[in-house]
Structures are given as C-alpha cells and as structure tokens.
Amino acid sequence: MAQFKQINMIYSDRFLDHDTGGQDHPESPERLTRIINHLRKGPLKDSLNFTEPSSSGTADILPVHSREYLLRFEEACLSGRETFGHSDNRICYDTYEVALLAAGASEMAVDIAEEATGQVIFSLARPPGHHAEAALPLGFCFLNNVAIAARYWQRKYARKRIFIMDFDAHHGNGIQETFDEDPKVFYASIHEHPTFSFPGTGYEEDTGSGAGEGFTMNMALPPGAAESLVLKTLKERVEPAMEQFQPDCIxxxxxxxxxxxxxxxxxxxxxxLFGHIGSFLAVLADRVCQGRLISILEGGYNLDFLGPSVEMYLGGLAVKI
Ligand SMILES: [Zn+2]
Structure with missing residues (x-):
C-alpha cells in the first residue's frame, strides 16, 4: 500500500505565459517549474496526479470582483500595458487569460474535493490572489483565487460554512475584505505583523464587521517568528476556532x-514547518469536515526553497495516518 494519499496537482503550462520579464520579477514562471521539477524527483513523485484546469467564467468571478474591474484588467493586458494599478503588478498580453485559468484551477480543486475523498488537492497556479480586492489589484495579485473558490463552493455545492486558513507570510487583505461582513466564511490568517510587513493590514483587532464580527482572526507574528510560535498559535488559536465554527470545508x-x-x-x-502545517490541516479537516480541504498556492519566492517547502507541505497533507 502506498505510503501517501494521491496528490492532485491542478496545473497548466499556460500558467507560465504570465511572464513579465522572467526572474526580473519575483513572481516568475520559474516558481512553478522549480516546484514541479523538485516534486518529480522526490518521495512524492509516484503519488502525483496532474490535472489540466479550464478557465473560470465571468459568472464565477463576479461574486468577488466587479464587472468594471474585470473590464479594466482585460483592457490593460490587451492594450499592451506593463503594469496594472501599481508598478508591483506587472502584466503582459496573456495575464488576463492566465488569471482566469488560475481562478478556474481553484474551482476545479473544489470539484475534485466533492468527487473524491481521501485525496490531497493543490492548485499549482499563478498569478496568486490573496491581496486582490473587489476592484483593486495588489501585491502581484489580480483575481482572488481563494475567495472565488469559496463562493463557488457555496454556490455550486451548497456548502454553507467555509474556513479559510491563510499561512502566507503576508496578510490576505483581499480575502478579508471579501468576507469582512460574512459570518459564513471564517478567515484566519497567520502572518508577519503589519507594522513590519506588506500590505500593512491584518491587525489582531480586526475581527470582522457587522454580521461578520468575530469571523476574522488575524494572528500577527513578530519578525523572526519561527516554528515553535507558529505551532503554538495553530494549536491554541486556529484549532479551537475551527472546532467552534464547524466548517463544511476548508x-x-x-x-x-x-x-x-x-x-x-x-x-x-x-x-x-510546512510539513507540520500540512499534517495539522489534514487532521483537523478529517475531524471537522470529512476531509474536505483544498490548498491554493499564494506566495513563495526563494526558488531554491520553494520546491522543498511545497513538497514538505504536501507530504504533511498526504501522509497516511
Ligand atoms: Zn506573501
């Protein structure tokens, strides 16, 4: 019997066509090729199953982004502009189409989670999404893949309660903004303290608004924070929050x-540490929502350590207990 669960990687070479100068920009196509090359050489290689996504339709994006924003984004790409909104957000002719495909990959992750149990599901897509707000591109993000997946899961499969666990180093301002007043989507983010880190949001006192009060949990870590503090925070704050919220999926x-x-x-x-995060989430997902858990790639820019970090995370998710 295999040591690992099947690992579904949702990926297309088309993700490499969002190319704004190769490695001149940290959010480069090589991020994905390095991850794949590393995984194919390592202990998970026989457990990998790559699936090609299809593009998200506008109807699936409109619950998160405005139509006007989508038109502006498309126009910026097709007219040959090199940036959208801010100089960090570099674009090329293909960026709009590739971003729709990345959003589609997150929807496919949801579809697979509903079709199969006991498998690992990872959207290996770019551009990333968690900084993108309803009408604002930010931090290399254009379409909020995680938020789009959450709304899709609710709408297509009537899963009402979604728990989002964001362990990117930066606060996912776009996810928080989308669900700020929504008591059905719990947003938990563990990130470097906003005083020291982009985008400057994600203070502990931000806990949601209106009906969504109490359904946002920001865990801001000091610079230099390492494994022991993260594990303690997951155990003492995320685990009880998730058990109390009782999500239908994560x-x-x-x-x-x-x-x-x-x-x-x-x-x-x-x-x-990423292996511990993976096993923490897998165990909790089994306990609270029959293992309905998908993962969507956000940041990670050191090309030497990104592959090993993703491998460690997937191994934590995939190990059979
Ligand atoms: Zn980040």
Whole structure:
C-alpha cells in the first residue's frame, strides 16, 4: 500500500505565459517549474496526479470582483500595458487569460474535493490572489483565487460554512475584505505583523464587521517568528476556532514566503514547518469536515526553497495516518 494519499496537482503550462520579464520579477514562471521539477524527483513523485484546469467564467468571478474591474484588467493586458494599478503588478498580453485559468484551477480543486475523498488537492497556479480586492489589484495579485473558490463552493455545492486558513507570510487583505461582513466564511490568517510587513493590514483587532464580527482572526507574528510560535498559535488559536465554527470545508491559502531564506518577509520558518502545517490541516479537516480541504498556492519566492517547502507541505497533507 502506498505510503501517501494521491496528490492532485491542478496545473497548466499556460500558467507560465504570465511572464513579465522572467526572474526580473519575483513572481516568475520559474516558481512553478522549480516546484514541479523538485516534486518529480522526490518521495512524492509516484503519488502525483496532474490535472489540466479550464478557465473560470465571468459568472464565477463576479461574486468577488466587479464587472468594471474585470473590464479594466482585460483592457490593460490587451492594450499592451506593463503594469496594472501599481508598478508591483506587472502584466503582459496573456495575464488576463492566465488569471482566469488560475481562478478556474481553484474551482476545479473544489470539484475534485466533492468527487473524491481521501485525496490531497493543490492548485499549482499563478498569478496568486490573496491581496486582490473587489476592484483593486495588489501585491502581484489580480483575481482572488481563494475567495472565488469559496463562493463557488457555496454556490455550486451548497456548502454553507467555509474556513479559510491563510499561512502566507503576508496578510490576505483581499480575502478579508471579501468576507469582512460574512459570518459564513471564517478567515484566519497567520502572518508577519503589519507594522513590519506588506500590505500593512491584518491587525489582531480586526475581527470582522457587522454580521461578520468575530469571523476574522488575524494572528500577527513578530519578525523572526519561527516554528515553535507558529505551532503554538495553530494549536491554541486556529484549532479551537475551527472546532467552534464547524466548517463544511476548508481552503488553505498556501504561501511559502515565511521561509527563513525568503527575503519577502522577516519570518524565519524552517522547511519542515510546512510539513507540520500540512499534517495539522489534514487532521483537523478529517475531524471537522470529512476531509474536505483544498490548498491554493499564494506566495513563495526563494526558488531554491520553494520546491522543498511545497513538497514538505504536501507530504504533511498526504501522509497516511
Ligand atoms: Zn506573501
């Protein structure tokens, strides 16, 4: 019997066509090729199953982004502009179409989670999404893949309660904004303290608004925070929150830029920490929502450690208990 569960990687070479100068930009196509090359050489290689996504339709995006924003985004790409909204957000002719495909990959992750149980599901897509707000591109993000997946899960499969666990080094302002007043979607984010880190949001006192009060949980870590503090925070804050909320399904915004070698943050995560995060989420998902858990790639920019970090995370998710 295999040591690992089947690992569904949702991926297309088309994700490489969002190319804004190769490695001149940290959010480069090579991020994905490095991950794949690493996984194919390692202990998970026989458990991998790659699936090609199809593009998200506008109807699936409109619950999160405005039509006007989508038109502006498409027009910026097709007219040959090099940036959208801010100089960080580099675009090329293909970016709009590739972003629709990345959103479609997150929807396919949901579809697979509903069709099969006991498998690992990971959307290996770019551009990332968790900084993108309803009408604002930010931090290399254009369409909020995680938020789109959550709304899709609710709408297509009538799963009402969604728990989002964001462990990217940065606060997912776009996810928080989308669900700020929504008591059915719990947003938990563990990130470097906003005083020290982009985008400057995600303070502990931000806990949601209106009917959504109490359904946002920001866990801001000091620079240099490492494994022991993260594990303690997961155990003492995330686990009780998830057990109390009783979600129908869980979405992980899986960012790997908290790694100690990643200069996008001041956090000091080890590679092995991502394995602990994976097994933590897998165990909890089994306990609270019959294992309905998908992961969607966000950040992670050190090309030498991104592959090993993703491998460690997938191994934590996939190990048979
Ligand atoms: Zn990040």
């Amino acid at each position: 979405i992980a915004a899986a960012g790997f830029d908290g790694h100690e070698a990643d200069d996008m943050s001041g956090l000091a995560y080890s590679t092995s």
